[in-house]
Amino acid sequence: MRKRKRSHLIWTAAFLLVTQAACDAKTGDVREWTPSDHDQPARPGAQVSARPAGEGFDPGLVDLAWQRNCFTCHGARGRGDGPQGPMVRAPDLTDPAWQGRVTDAQIAETIRKGRNQMPAFDLPDQVIEGLVQRVRASRAP
């Protein structure tokens, strides 16, 4: 008799624990989305261009695009000092003389179509525009 009552209590407790856990899992899912949710470490193979341009554009994508597509040759700031920079002779994009000669449209065109050792990049317009701004912001004094 006593034994039976105890096992009933245990089952009730177990049931409460399970439903409690289920509730926790649910409320954990409905937090608000923030841009930082996208700032995950770069995963090899993830496609920057997979996301359509326009809807909810995330500026973090520009950094991601630079890291993934440009860094190997142009380096972190664009000085041409990435791991492959010397091999392909990547130019110094911070050079004020070059920056003064080139237009935003020409920079965008080079990114889209490539040039000599530099491959073409099929990226959404807003990412290309962001990359152009990034190159501009790196201009040396």
Ligand code: HEC
């Ligand atoms: C495989 C190496 C490589 C990668 C990757 C690369 N570039 Fe280049 N880039 C070069 C080389 C080499 C040149 C010089 C091309 C030439 O004029 O002969 C260049 C030139 C440029 C220029 C200057 C063009 C001009 O007007 O003289 C810009 C701007 C540029 N790259 C931006 C980018 C951006 C942005 C990315 C990433 C989306 C990128 N590059 C990826 C190698 C690379």
